[in-house]
Amino acid sequence: MIILFLFIIISLPRKKSGRRRRVLARRVTRKRYTKVGRKGGxxxxxxxxxxxxxxxxxxxxxxxxxxxxxxxxxxxxxxxxxxxxxxxxxxxRNRATNPDRLREQLIEGSTNRRLRGLVTRGKDEKLDIKAIFKRFENKCFNCDEELDINAEKGSGEYELDHTCSIYYWWPLTTNTATLLCGKGKNKCNGKKNRKWPSEFYNKEKLRSLSELTGIDLEIISGGPVMCPDTVETFTSNMEKFISQWKKEKGGQEFMAKEFAKLKKHTGIEVPNELWKE
Ligand SMILES: [Zn+2]
Ligand SMILES: [Zn+2]
CATH class of the missing domain: 3.30.60 (Wheat Germ Agglutinin (Isolectin 2); domain 1)
Structure with missing residues (x-):
């Protein structure tokens, strides 16, 4: 009995020393945490x-x-x-959901382009690419890179930018197109994308762009403006365009977005009963 008691006394301090103590300390560190955020959440x-x-x-x-x-x-x-x-x-998770999302975005993008085209297409002309190259002296308007007019279509050598984006209903015409170098992220057309000219070019560039395209300096220097011509085409024949859009898959979503845009930028309101199903 005495021996057992002595043994316990001797072994007690040992428990807290050396390796054992370090293990204990680590366990304590492992348990430590801080709470972030509000109580409950x-x-x-x-x-x-x-x-x-x-x-x-x-x-x-x-x-x-x-x-x-x-x-x-x-x-x-x-x-x-x-x-x-x-x-x-x-x-x-992304691998599982992205293919669908990407496909949806692509379909949505091409639907919008096609449906928007119904109202702008009448204004798109067969482009005179030679005339555009001549006007821009065979160079990218933004970076002055020499561009080859004979490059294969889709090679990304050059792109014809709407100048004022199709998103705001501006058509692509020989007179108003801007010649830019190709599509990639660090090429000028890729960088400009749907940006309004004033968001992309400096003042000097804007002045020269206005001279080259004949678009009012005031229009390209300010915030985005919807193409007055196309808006006029639409408003003078609203029922016709709406009935075309109604027949299309995705037409309701398309009209909801476009009419909200129209209202925001021009104040023109398309009555719901004309288009909403
Ligand atoms: Zn995980
Ligand atoms: Zn360029």
Whole structure:
């Protein structure tokens, strides 16, 4: 009995010393966390050996694992400053949903172009590419890169920009087109995209663009304006265009967007009973 008592006394301090103490300390660190966000909706940032971790919120069950914050994409609006699910889970999710989303965007883009074309097409002409190249001296209007008029179509060597975007119902014509270098992200046409000229060119460029295209300097220097000609074509024959759009798949969504745009930029309101189903 005495021997047992002595043994316990001797072994007690040993429990807290050396390796054992370090393991204990680590366990304590592992448990430490801070709460971020408001009470009720807070999230925990855990510290594993001094490194901030959080749980992945992936609902599919393969996570959630406590992972270092560096494995989460940043999202400044989130309480933790990071996405709820980890990059790995996000990638899996994106792979599963993106093909559809991309396809939808493409279909939507081409539908809009086609339906918008019903009202602008009458104004699109067969382009005189030679005349456009001559006017721009065979150079990209924005960066002065020499462009080859004989380049294969679709090679991305050059693009004819609407100058004022089709998004605002401006047609593509020989007189008003801008010659730009190709499509890629760092090529001028890719960079300009649907931007209004004033959002893309400086004042000097705008002046010369106005001279080259005959578009009023005031129009291209200000904010986006809808093409007055096309708007006039539409308003003078509203029923005809609406009945064409109504027959098209996606026509309702298209009209909702275009008529909201028309109202915002011109104040013209298309009565709901004319088009809404
Ligand atoms: Zn995950
Ligand atoms: Zn260029």
């Amino acid at each position: 807070y999230q925990k940032i855990h510290y594993v050996e001094g490194v901030a971790h959080k749980f992945c919120s992936n609902p599919n069950g393969t996570c959630p694992k406590l992972k270092p914050l560096s494995e989460f994409n940043r999202r400044s609006s989130a309480k933790t400053g990071h996405q709820d699910d980890c990059r790995e889970c996000q990638n899996i």
